Amino acid sequence: QKEVEQNSGPLSVPEGAIASLNCTYSDRVSQSFFWYRQYSGKSPELIMSIYSNGDKEDGRFTAQLNKASQYVSLLIRDSQPSDSATYLCAVNRDDKIIFGKGTRLHILP
Amino acid sequence: KAGVTQTPRYLIKTRGQQVTLSCSPISGHRSVSWYQQTPGQGLQFLFEYFSETQRNKGNFPGRFSGRQFSNSRSEMNVSTLELGDSALYLCASSLNVQGPNTGELFFGEGSRLTVL
Numbered sequence: 409q410k411e412v413e414q415n416s417g418p419l420s421v422p423e424g425a426i427a428s429l430n431c432t433y434s435d436r437v438s439q440s441f442f443w444y445r446q447y448s449g450k451s452p453e454l455i456m457s458i459y460s461n462g463d464k465e466d467g468r469f470t471a472q473l474n475k476a477s478q479y480v481s482l483l484i485r486d487s488q489p490s491d492s493a494t495y496l497c498a499v500n501r502d503d504k505i506i507f508g509k510g511t512r513l514h515i516l517p
Numbered sequence: 518k519a520g521v522t523q524t525p526r527y528l529i530k531t532r533g534q535q536v537t538l539s540c541s542p543i544s545g546h547r548s549v550s551w552y553q554q555t556p557g558q559g560l561q562f563l564f565e566y567f568s569e570t571q572r573n574k575g576n577f578p579g580r581f582s583g584r585q586f587s588n589s590r591s592e593m594n595v596s597t598l599e600l601g602d603s604a605l606y607l608c609a610s611s612l613n614v615q616g617p618n619t620g621e622l623f624f625g626e627g628s629r630l631t632v633l
Contacts, residue, residue, distance in 0.1 A: 442620050451607060451624035452560070496560065500620045504573045505550065509559035 411435065412499050412508035420514045427484040429511050431497030434478070441473055442498040443482045446510065452496055456482065487515045519544065521610050521625035529631045535596040538628045542589050542610030548572075549591040550622060551583060554605040563606075566591055595630075603632045 413432045421427040433441075440459050444452040458464045458471040458480065470483040480499075484491055494510040522541040530536050542549050551563040562575035566585035583593040589610075595602055606629075609622035 440620050444622075451626055452622075453624070454621055457621060498620065502573070504562050504565065504575070505620045505622060506562060507552075507560040 410508075411501065411506050412497055414495075414497050414508035414511045416509060417512040418514045419511055420516055421487050422516050423487055423489060425487055427487045427491065427513055427515070429482040429484075429495050429497075429513065431480045431482075431508055432478055433480070433497075433499045433501075435499070435501045436475075436478065438499045438501050440500040441471070441480045442500075442505070443469075443471060443480075444496040444498060444507070446494045446496060448493070452507075484513075489515045489517050491515050521608055521623055523606075523608050523625035523628050525628060526626065527629050527631075529633060530598050531633050532598055532600060534598050535594060536598060536630060537592055537594045538606055538608075538630075540591045540593075540608030540610075540625060542591070542608075543623055546610035546612050546623070547589055548611040549585055549589065550609045550611070551591070551593050552607045552609065553577075554607055554627070555603075560607070563593065598632045600632050603630060605629050 411434050443456040445455050446452040456471040458473045464471045468485045472481045492515045494512050496510045497508040499506050524539045548567045550565040552560045554560050564583050565573040569585045580596045585591045605627045607624050607627045609624045611622050
């Protein structure tokens with residue numbers, strides 16, 4: 409089992425709709441979780457971090473964490489064409505930040 | 518505030534050669550991590566340095582090495598290059614005031630290495 413798993417996509421979502429991105433991780437002791445966004449030809453940038461079970465909201469973004477199910481998700485409300493990018497889930501495992509391969513998100517105008 | 522600076526941005530090498538990549542972190546950031554990014558494997562962790570010490574290492578062969586200087590600048594070296602080493606090498610810095618890796622990484626633009 410891979411340490412951090414994401415559906416590679418592409419995930420196509422109409423403009424204005426909610427985009428839902430999912431991630432599962434294998435190490436139960438992981439305590440911190442991150443979502444990074446990477447535009448084509450650019451470097452990843454941090455958009456959300458979450459450390460406790462439940463939801464964390466920041467503007468149009470909501471991160472959800474369920475440690476019992478080893479599951480992290482990212483919701484993007486009112487999706488915009490500028491949200492089209494690859495979204496990388498990352499997990500802190502033994503002080504190493506391990507990334508999933510990412511989900512390509514395409515917002516349809 | 519200047520971001521993370523990586524040099525060179527692009528380089529072409531032949532098999533068997535070695536390469537050194539440089540990374541200057543954001544001012545005040547003491548942790549520098551290195552990643553290899555390829556289309557097939559995604560972002561793979563190479564190593565992390567904090568206060569001149571390698572704190573963590575990924576599952577790469579010994580041909581991949583690195584170091585960090587007292588000013589937090591870091592270099593990574595790949596010896597005896599193989600075709601499979603062609604990739605984007607990303608450096609990321611982190612504040613990590615209290616030591617443990619916070620995971621809040623700021624990435625440079627990367628060094629794209631092509632091995633022929």
